[in-house]
Amino acid sequence: MAQRNGGDVDGWLETASRRLARTTSRRGFLGRIGAALFGAAALPLLPVARAAAQPSRAPSAPESGDPASCDYWRYCAVDGFLSACCGGTHTSCPPGTQMSTVTWIGTCRNPVDGKDYLISYNDCCGSTYCGRCFCNRNEDDRPVYQPGKANDINWCMGTPTTAYSSTVALVLGVATDGK
Amino acid sequence: MRKAGAFPRRLLATALAAAALLPLASRAADSLGQVETLPAQPGPHWLWVGDILLRRAAIVDGGTGAFLGQIPGGVGIIAPLRSPDGREIYLAETHYARGTRGARTDLVSVRDAVTLQPVAEVEIPPKRGEHTSWVGGSALSDDGRFAAVANMNPATSLSIVDVAERRFAGEIDTPGCALVYAAGPRRFLSLCGDGTALVVTLDERGAEASKVRTARFFDAQADPVMDKPVRRGGEWLFVSFAGVVHPVDVSGDAVRFGETWRLVADADAGWRTGGMQNLALHAPSGRLYALMNQAEQGAHKAPGTEVWVFDVATRERVQRIALRGPAAAFVAEQAKIEPGGALDWLLQRALPNDGMERIAVTQDDAPLLFAASGFPSTLAVYDARSGAHLRDVREIGIALSLLQLP
Numbered sequence: 001m002a003q004r005n006g007g008d009v010d011g012w013l014e015t016a017s018r019r020l021a022r023t024t025s026r027r028g029f030l031g032r033i034g035a036a037l038f039g040a041a042a043l044p045l046l047p048v049a050r051a052a053a054q055p056s057r058a059p060s061a062p063e064s065g066d067p068a069s070c071d072y073w074r075y076c077a078v079d080g081f082l083s084a085c086c087g088g089t090h091t092s093c094p095p096g097t098q099m100s101t102v103t104w105i106g107t108c109r110n111p112v113d114g115k116d117y118l119i120s121y122n123d124c125c126g127s128t129y130c131g132r133c134f135c136n137r138n139e140d141d142r143p144v145y146q147p148g149k150a151n152d153i154n155w156c157m158g159t160p161t162t163a164y165s166s167t168v169a170l171v172l173g174v175a176t177d178g179k
Numbered sequence: 180m181r182k183a184g185a186f187p188r189r190l191l192a193t194a195l196a197a198a199a200l201l202p203l204a205s206r207a208a209d210s211l212g213q214v215e216t217l218p219a220q221p222g223p224h225w226l227w228v229g230d231i232l233l234r235r236a237a238i239v240d241g242g243t244g245a246f247l248g249q250i251p252g253g254v255g256i257i258a259p260l261r262s263p264d265g266r267e268i269y270l271a272e273t274h275y276a277r278g279t280r281g282a283r284t285d286l287v288s289v290r291d292a293v294t295l296q297p298v299a300e301v302e303i304p305p306k307r308g309e310h311t312s313w314v315g316g317s318a319l320s321d322d323g324r325f326a327a328v329a330n331m332n333p334a335t336s337l338s339i340v341d342v343a344e345r346r347f348a349g350e351i352d353t354p355g356c357a358l359v360y361a362a363g364p365r366r367f368l369s370l371c372g373d374g375t376a377l378v379v380t381l382d383e384r385g386a387e388a389s390k391v392r393t394a395r396f397f398d399a400q401a402d403p404v405m406d407k408p409v410r411r412g413g414e415w416l417f418v419s420f421a422g423v424v425h426p427v428d429v430s431g432d433a434v435r436f437g438e439t440w441r442l443v444a445d446a447d448a449g450w451r452t453g454g455m456q457n458l459a460l461h462a463p464s465g466r467l468y469a470l471m472n473q474a475e476q477g478a479h480k481a482p483g484t485e486v487w488v489f490d491v492a493t494r495e496r497v498q499r500i501a502l503r504g505p506a507a508a509f510v511a512e513q514a515k516i517e518p519g520g521a522l523d524w525l526l527q528r529a530l531p532n533d534g535m536e537r538i539a540v541t542q543d544d545a546p547l548l549f550a551a552s553g554f555p556s557t558l559a560v561y562d563a564r565s566g567a568h569l570r571d572v573r574e575i576g577i578a579l580s581l582l583q584l585p
Contacts, residue, residue, distance in 0.1 A: 138477025164309075
């Protein structure tokens with residue numbers, strides 16, 4: 001199973017990301033998190049961190065499909081090696097790695113209930129490239145200068161090293177803008 | 180009976196004969212420690228070929244298919260920059276003391292372009308950003324004096340290195356903007372999330388002289404430009420997700436935005452330009468090469484099955500080049516089937532063509548078009564004028580990345 005790594009700031013950021021994602025529209029969420037992450041420096045992260053007053057409750061989504069396959073519904077905007085093929089699962093990183101807490105966000109349609117879900121693609125870091133199940137799908141992906149939605153970026157940030165290994169796909173919640 | 184003393188005399192004679200032969204033997208034997216060097220200037224058909232998993236940039240001669248050498252990188256983007264005089268290669272690198280862990284060091288290394296040996300290095304802040312296209316991660320000012328490395332942690336900035344004095348010149352914040360492209364003798368350009376560009380001008384010491392946001396030149400929400408432009412002289416060509424060309428003129432004091440034009444006509448509905456490196460430009464002829472696909476989702480980065488060639492002056496499409504499929508090329512390589520034969524023909528038709536991810540074009544009068552795929556790694560070489568397939572460069576790597584002219 002994945003272990004929580006990183007310092008308090010990382011934990012705040014993760015919790016804040018989840019809370020914002022659940023409680024705002026997709027566009028609004030992206031705008032805020034994008035502005036926060038892509039601000040002048042590290043300081044703009046602090047308002048997001050202060051928003052993290054409540055611990056997150058993991059949302060659940062009905063499931064179908066093979067998380068070790070690039071066709072799996074959560075992977076609609078993934079770019080990397082699938083953790084599920086590398087000793088982890090689609091929600092946990094392989095042994096010997098750390099999960100990044102700063103991520104990019106996609107919106108994928110769940111084939112079971114037909115709803116759109118916000119998906120957080122967290123990178124697994126601190127090891128070498130896994131090299132298995134490379135998967136690159138780019139639904140709603142944006143360029144690197146719009147980093148909150150850019151799957152090209154190595155998101156091993158806030159982890160002990162930036163060495164990238166693989167990627168997981170966590171459900172943050174149902175997208176609420178009706179898409 | 181043999182006389183006493185005869186044997187030692189014969190032994191002596193043999194030893195003398197052997198000694199006499201020694202110089203001949205040493206002339207015939209290979210000498211130890213020979214290491215090749217490269218010509219002072221790159222060949223017209225050379226190409227840097229990056230590899231994410233092998234963590235290197237290799238030099239390949241597309242005219243012969245020969246593998247000429249390589250330079251290793253560390254963690255992250257490996258995109259060599261060549262000095263204007265051709266003598267040095269600058270490479271932004273990130274290393275951890277114990278491979279993937281331990282103390283992090285970011286630096287710009289300097290290598291001799293003939294020996295490929297490192298001759299100097301300049302440490303920079305450990306903030307270098309990494310992204311998978313490897314385009315726009317670093318740039319050299321047009322006068323060759325300063326290298327700029329794009330940082331993202333996730334705050335964005337540029338690390339400036341004075342490559343002449345082998346000196347870190349400083350860090351310049353680029354809030355809201357990312358990546359870096361050369362835009363003048365002492366000037367760089369970054370793209371911003373609101374559809375503008377940030378123009379950073381350096382002073383004589385490499386410090387920030389000015390930092391100016393341009394007007395908006397694209398719609399960042401409705402149709403953002405891709406971050407993989409090509410340059411012809413003083414003009415960059417950015418192409419949007421929908422295939423609209425946005426010319427950006429960096430030749431004057433002020434950056435100017437030219438009239439936009441479209442790569443995809445109404446009659447070509449369903450086609451999109453995309454890929455990890457979807458544009459190439461033959462500057463002498465003004466021919467723009469665009470990798471094209473028919474993907475329904477994520478077309479801006481989907482592999483392409485054709486290359487469309489445009490005349491930048493007339494904005495007309497002048498050619499379509501169908502690309503061979505990477506799966507067939509990979510199987511042919513594994514089975515040692517030469518291109519052009521019946522088995523090769525059969526493989527190309529029997530196996531699906533998932534498309535190529537990157538293209539590049541050489542700048543000589545007989546230009547070559549390269550097309551590469553990452554998984555499996557294949558590199559095909561075409562005559563850029565006729566579109567004829569010339570060869571596949573085999574065993575080129577295991578996870579191909581940036582294609583870059585030397």
